[in-house]
Amino acid sequence: MSDGTAQAVQHHTAPTGFIRKHVFSLDHKVIGLQYYGLALVAVFIGMVLSWLMRIHLVWPSWPIPGLSLLSKAGAPGGVMTPEYYLSLLTMHGTLMVFFVLTNAPFAAFGNYFLPIQIGAEDMAFPRFNMVSFWTTFLAFCILISAFFVSDGPPISGWTAYATLSAVGSDSGPGEGLGQTLWALSIFVFCIASLLGSLNFIATTLDLRTRGMTLSRMPISTWAWFITSCISLLAFAVLLPACLLLILDRVAGTSFFIPAGLVVSDHLQPHSGGSPLLWQHLFWFFGHPEVYIAILPAMGIVSHILINSMRRPLLSHKVIIYCMMGIGFLSYMVWGHHMFVSGMNPFSSLVFSFPTLVITIPATMMTLIWMGSLYGSRLRITAASLFALGFLSMFVSGGVSGFFLAQPSIDIYLHATYFVVGHFHMVMGVAAIFGVFAGTYFWFPKMTGHMMNESLGKLHFWLTFIGTYCIFMPFHYLGLAGNVRRYSAFVDDFLVPLIPVHRFVTYAALFTGAAQLIFLGNLVYSRFRGPAAPANPWEGTSLEWTMPSPPPFDNFGGKHPVVYHDPYQYGVKSSTGDYLMQDSPEQA
Amino acid sequence: MGKLFAVTLAVIAILSAIPVVTHTWYGSAISLSPPEDISTHGHAIDDQLRDTMVEAGVSFLAAQLLLAFFVFKFADRKPDAEIKTFPGGARVMVIAAVVLVGTEILALGVLGQKAWANVYFRPAAPDAFEIQAQAGQFAFYFRYPGADGKFGALHPDKIDEGNSNFFGLDPANDAESRDDIVSGELAIPVDREVHLLMHAKDVGHSFYVRELRIQQDFVPGLDLSVHFTATKVGKYEIVCTQLCGLGHYNMKAYLNVLSQADFDSWLKQKASEQ
Numbered sequence: 001m002s003d004g005t006a007q008a009v010q011h012h013t014a015p016t017g018f019i020r021k022h023v024f025s026l027d028h029k030v031i032g033l034q035y036y037g038l039a040l041v042a043v044f045i046g047m048v049l050s051w052l053m054r055i056h057l058v059w060p061s062w063p064i065p066g067l068s069l070l071s072k073a074g075a076p077g078g079v080m081t082p083e084y085y086l087s088l089l090t091m092h093g094t095l096m097v098f099f100v101l102t103n104a105p106f107a108a109f110g111n112y113f114l115p116i117q118i119g120a121e122d123m124a125f126p127r128f129n130m131v132s133f134w135t136t137f138l139a140f141c142i143l144i145s146a147f148f149v150s151d152g153p154p155i156s157g158w159t160a161y162a163t164l165s166a167v168g169s170d171s172g173p174g175e176g177l178g179q180t181l182w183a184l185s186i187f188v189f190c191i192a193s194l195l196g197s198l199n200f201i202a203t204t205l206d207l208r209t210r211g212m213t214l215s216r217m218p219i220s221t222w223a224w225f226i227t228s229c230i231s232l233l234a235f236a237v238l239l240p241a242c243l244l245l246i247l248d249r250v251a252g253t254s255f256f257i258p259a260g261l262v263v264s265d266h267l268q269p270h271s272g273g274s275p276l277l278w279q280h281l282f283w284f285f286g287h288p289e290v291y292i293a294i295l296p297a298m299g300i301v302s303h304i305l306i307n308s309m310r311r312p313l314l315s316h317k318v319i320i321y322c323m324m325g326i327g328f329l330s331y332m333v334w335g336h337h338m339f340v341s342g343m344n345p346f347s348s349l350v351f352s353f354p355t356l357v358i359t360i361p362a363t364m365m366t367l368i369w370m371g372s373l374y375g376s377r378l379r380i381t382a383a384s385l386f387a388l389g390f391l392s393m394f395v396s397g398g399v400s401g402f403f404l405a406q407p408s409i410d411i412y413l414h415a416t417y418f419v420v421g422h423f424h425m426v427m428g429v430a431a432i433f434g435v436f437a438g439t440y441f442w443f444p445k446m447t448g449h450m451m452n453e454s455l456g457k458l459h460f461w462l463t464f465i466g467t468y469c470i471f472m473p474f475h476y477l478g479l480a481g482n483v484r485r486y487s488a489f490v491d492d493f494l495v496p497l498i499p500v501h502r503f504v505t506y507a508a509l510f511t512g513a514a515q516l517i518f519l520g521n522l523v524y525s526r527f528r529g530p531a532a533p534a535n536p537w538e539g540t541s542l543e544w545t546m547p548s549p550p551p552f553d554n555f556g557g558k559h560p561v562v563y564h565d566p567y568q569y570g571v572k573s574s575t576g577d578y579l580m581q582d583s584p585e586q587a
Numbered sequence: 588m589g590k591l592f593a594v595t596l597a598v599i600a601i602l603s604a605i606p607v608v609t610h611t612w613y614g615s616a617i618s619l620s621p622p623e624d625i626s627t628h629g630h631a632i633d634d635q636l637r638d639t640m641v642e643a644g645v646s647f648l649a650a651q652l653l654l655a656f657f658v659f660k661f662a663d664r665k666p667d668a669e670i671k672t673f674p675g676g677a678r679v680m681v682i683a684a685v686v687l688v689g690t691e692i693l694a695l696g697v698l699g700q701k702a703w704a705n706v707y708f709r710p711a712a713p714d715a716f717e718i719q720a721q722a723g724q725f726a727f728y729f730r731y732p733g734a735d736g737k738f739g740a741l742h743p744d745k746i747d748e749g750n751s752n753f754f755g756l757d758p759a760n761d762a763e764s765r766d767d768i769v770s771g772e773l774a775i776p777v778d779r780e781v782h783l784l785m786h787a788k789d790v791g792h793s794f795y796v797r798e799l800r801i802q803q804d805f806v807p808g809l810d811l812s813v814h815f816t817a818t819k820v821g822k823y824e825i826v827c828t829q830l831c832g833l834g835h836y837n838m839k840a841y842l843n844v845l846s847q848a849d850f851d852s853w854l855k856q857k858a859s860e861q
Contacts, residue, residue, distance in 0.1 A: 086832075086833065086835070161791050161830065171724070257808075258807050258808025260743040261787075261790075261808075262746045262789060264724070265746075267743055267744050274808060275791060276806060309661075310670065313677075314672070314673060314676050314677040315680075318677050318680070340802050341804050342803070342804050342806045342809050342811040345708065348703065349703065356696055359691075360685060360689060360692070361684075367680035367684055370653060371673040371677075371679070371680050372673070373658065373661055374657055374660075374671065374673040375661065375670055375672060377661070378658065378662040378663070379662075380592070385588075385592060388592060388658060392651060392654060399643040399644075399647045399650075402642065402691075402695070403636070406635065406696075406703075407699070407703045408703040408706070409632065409636050409702075411703075411706065412621060412636065412802065414828065416828075457588065461595075465595070465599070468603070472603045476606045476607065480618060480620065481621065481622070481797035483795065483828050487833075487835075488836050492824060493797065493824060499615075499617060500612055500617060500619075
């Protein structure tokens, strides 16, 4: 499969004009960087939104300077209204899940490195690839435009549960045009993701160079490939779900709205729909989405850890099979988000079991990573620190899954800050640590400049300690029954918990500010960083065989030939303790 | 720097465990544990939570400390240090994951089923006291069937909050609804099973009472119910846990658990006010 087809790739020559080179580029590397840039913009907006929410939660009457400029109605005098809090919450979740956690580890790094790691000169369908990015960008613009419509951004959370999201402006401010824009944005995002996934799958299956058998693909490539399979099935369900939601909102259909609802004193002109249908469709996408965020991070972290440990993992295969197993199981567990939703209580047990079973492959992977550290020659770099931080976060976020996977305990912990702590750690922070690790590791390759390692390590320390200070206390708050998605804590049992929230707010401001070190390092190194050699980390996979940054056609018009498994570390060779994949030399 | 990572991680892991073990926020008066259970089914949930806490806590500490130990020992070694493989290699890891986690899952899964079944698989007793709860933006209302023991039918088009017709009753044409008692507070008799019939007026809401160990969504268009027996007289907060709009944070009511005698007189007084 890999032999002949690699020769048949359609050649396209390097463009010369600015627009073709940097804007509507067909080059997978430029598109990867575009995805990365978009994720960076989204993550900083999302982070600022979280700051605003954290400040409001603990100092509700403090006017936030400049906030009234963003929305006069939402924050008169800088003090946000309860509905504006919910708008920021909705936009924070949507930006982070879709435009950061899906884009950065998967679309950005995958686009840049998947073709290179398999020895291809581009993606299988470069035009589709360009369309994927610009469609994603369109989705982003549609979402952001919701900030500027007259009744404000939507308030129904990133999960957009019907009927709150379906009945229109009767259900509250932001539920008019803002909510429609939200649904449209996600609809468009789904199209982009489907195109992107197909491209990743076709590229992996058809464009591998000579000698690059499936088992010789780096774990990062395997992770992007498995993720694209998950993504193809997950977004294929969210896409029609969003379409139905849009139809309910603008065309008077009743897919998610039953009869007899009275919202804001108006009897709704709908009948026959089911709000649970939205929940099933949404979570059928929503749970695999967690793995769309975390699997690429697992792949990136494996790739970096192996390089830093100077030895292969105890088993390359077990990691890949575990990722496949997790991907498969991810489609059987969506109901664990709905234990108290009113679905048949027997099905809760059915959904609980595979959820608990996912712990087995996840534990296997963790033990393989940790067991591989034993007896290694671990090099501590900014990249490897973030990879180790990923392991720690993955464990912390994973063990709290034990609680939530059990319906009986979920009765108490559902919709509390325990859930917020759990998913932020395992899906948010762990995946972002994977992105940071990938950035410090591949930045030299992507830009031709080295990043400042000392600043990178400082960034790690502040972020690692800071994120634990933010998200660990959420678990304790959840145990005390602290309900999530409240814009203020007015209940008798919540008021005493506010000091803990204050601590979290300080930690969030501190950790957020520490990200400016990263941003500064990124921008400074891009222009002023020392020139990067072709292989600064003494890596073995194909991305390190080419100059930094890679030429337009990656391999200079040649097709590399692969002779080895991807991780020949800890061997004796003419290059040192490693052997490149394209080296004919035997260790 | 590897040693610094190891020490930091160990400190974080141990500090993280302290509030869970002590149930307080670093020695202060802030309680971080579930409040005292006042239901007949809640102890099974609490037992399950405690068992899970022990298993998850041990896994958490063991994994973090082991990670710290390996990094402490094997980071920044000399470039020519010998590379060793963990005794037994991947096979040991795979077996350990299957055996340790498999046992954990089976134990938790099987035990947990019982706690879940206690709440959901047993139907309400035939003589359980029926109360209807309605959730709407942003208030709960509760309806008692009155002397005839029957609830009048609901007519959404007749809902008129200005005239306190929160449920949409039609007393002019519907005799069964005439003696229905509507309250903003959920008063219930102690030690008697209550069957709460749940009705959503507009969007999704949820019924959460921490002390009762009950959380159940209100879903528009679905007739859901929960049943429980409160064992301790007192006043407890009912809060909404399903995002329902701008007033979500403030959507609450009180659960008032009364002795049978106090409950009877409460109901009588409410009936006279209707």
